[in-house]
Amino acid sequence: NAGVTQTPKFQVLKTGQSMTLQCAQDMNHNSMYWYRQDPGMGLRLIYYSASEGTTDKGEVPNGYNVSRLNKREFSLRLESAAPSQTSVYFCASSLDRGRYEQFFGPGTRLTVL
């Protein structure tokens, strides 16, 4: 039981490049989330998927897109990376949106030059 897994662990991009961050969970959870964490800041919600087939914007969605590929997988795409998107990205899941406990993946450390 791996919990929440994320790939890659580290990534360096040049401004304007695109990439997709992958996330998968094996806990049969319905809801999944993408957060970014910057130094001295808490976790800020980018997008979430309350259930398979639905996605909604969070607090900071600009510059990102998401895909809920199936119940297990939720990907985050940067179409044209900018230095302001340098951050640590965490994927999380919960049994459903109403459950308070979220389970986090190990994070992806992204640097945009």
Add this chain to the structure above:
Amino acid sequence: GQSLEQPSEVTAVEGAIVQINCTYQTSGFYGLSWYQQHDGGAPTFLSYNALDGLEETGRFSSFLSRSDSYGYLLLQELQMKDSASYFCAVRDRGGSYIPTFGRGTSLIVHP
């Protein structure tokens, strides 16, 4: 929207008791969570309060006062491994029940 305030840093010695406070503003409060995050690691869930009072889980306890829009995390018998960042997160009905996180409190435990 929601806003949360917590101290940026707290220091304590091994074996001591420390309290990390969190005040929040929200229009439709539903619950307050606490998460721990070690340097370079992922946040992990510690506790949740939806009703007033104290919830105890081993060395950690969490308290909520809805009338004061205030909660705290209490860590007892501090150990070096408790050095980490601690985040409070508030859920409210207006935010689709998804937690909004505070900026975190860095706890430094000295020997």
